[in-house]
Amino acid sequence: xxxxxxxxxxxxGDKVEVRVLMSHEMETGQxxxxxxxxxxxxxxxxxxxxxxxxxxxxxxxxxxISKNPFMHFRFKGGKPGEKVTISWVDNKGxxxxxxxxxxxx
Amino acid sequence: xxxxxxxxxxxxxxxxxxxxxxxxxxxxPGEASAQEWNKAAFGxxxxxxxxxxxxxxxxxxxxxxxxxxxDIAENGAVVPISIESRLAKTQAIAIxxxxxxxxxxxxxxxxxxxxPFVTTRVKMGETxxxxxxxxxxxxxxxxxxEIKVTVGGCGG
Numbered sequence: 001x002x003x004x005x006x007x008x009x010x011x012x013g014d015k016v017e018v019r020v021l022m023s024h025e026m027e028t029g030q031x032x033x034x035x036x037x038x039x040x041x042x043x044x045x046x047x048x049x050x051x052x053x054x055x056x057x058x059x060x061x062x063x064x065i066s067k068n069p070f071m072h073f074r075f076k077g078g079k080p081g082e083k084v085t086i087s088w089v090d091n092k093g094x095x096x097x098x099x100x101x102x103x104x105x
Numbered sequence: 106x107x108x109x110x111x112x113x114x115x116x117x118x119x120x121x122x123x124x125x126x127x128x129x130x131x132x133x134p135g136e137a138s139a140q141e142w143n144k145a146a147f148g149x150x151x152x153x154x155x156x157x158x159x160x161x162x163x164x165x166x167x168x169x170x171x172x173x174x175x176d177i178a179e180n181g182a183v184v185p186i187s188i189e190s191r192l193a194k195t196q197a198i199a200i201x202x203x204x205x206x207x208x209x210x211x212x213x214x215x216x217x218x219x220x221p222f223v224t225t226r227v228k229m230g231e232t233x234x235x236x237x238x239x240x241x242x243x244x245x246x247x248x249x250x251e252i253k254v255t256v257g258g259c260g261g
Contacts, residue, residue: 015220026228028206028228030206045142046142054216054218055216056216056218056219057213057214057215057216057219057223058213058214058216059211059212059213059214060142060143060146060147060211060212061210061211062147062207062209062210062211063207063228064202064205064207064209064210064211064227064228064229065210065211065225065226065227065228066182066183066184066225066226066227066228067182067183069225069226070185070224070225070226071223071224071225072187072223072224072225073213073219073220073222073223073224074219074220074222075218075219075220076218076219076220077218091142
């Protein structure tokens, strides 16, 4: 199981500003190890962010997203104290879900 | 239940089982990937082919898409890219890097209520044009910016 995501969600005016840092190798499948063998691709493919039962962002990623992926976006309709939930699934079927509480601006 | 289980077992192993299990409602939606991963789009090798694989007939260059990224990236393994669209009814934002082994890096779907803005970090193998493709009101628009890479981020 991968390490927890670091999620910051805080109010910026009437919007919720979300910054998330995930812990993942994001191996491209192009790289060779010391013996010259290809290191198999291992990367996050799907990311979903939900708030109050509604998807506020969904993404499909390829292996070109950097190691330990970072994402920053904003959505309307959230209030301090409410939760933002973020899930990812990678190409090997590993997955992780974490949540954060929206803090005041 | 038993019949479904038989069908799942007969169907083979790996991803097929997962997909079937999801279809049969054996895996909670949201647990398994509820969404598909567009394998065809992530396998493309040019801007035009990626637009097609994402469902567009073509794309128009637009000044209403802003790409914020460094002109020169010293480390191609971590290149910060922000894309903001001022196009009405923006539905999706994709990032493409022309000279990477595969063009498409990411595709973000932007529901109503979410700003047409996203920042992430990408890998770049070499100096390349970076495209921001925006789907707005069912049509496709793009902006392009060249980013020079000093040390590539795809090798060992």
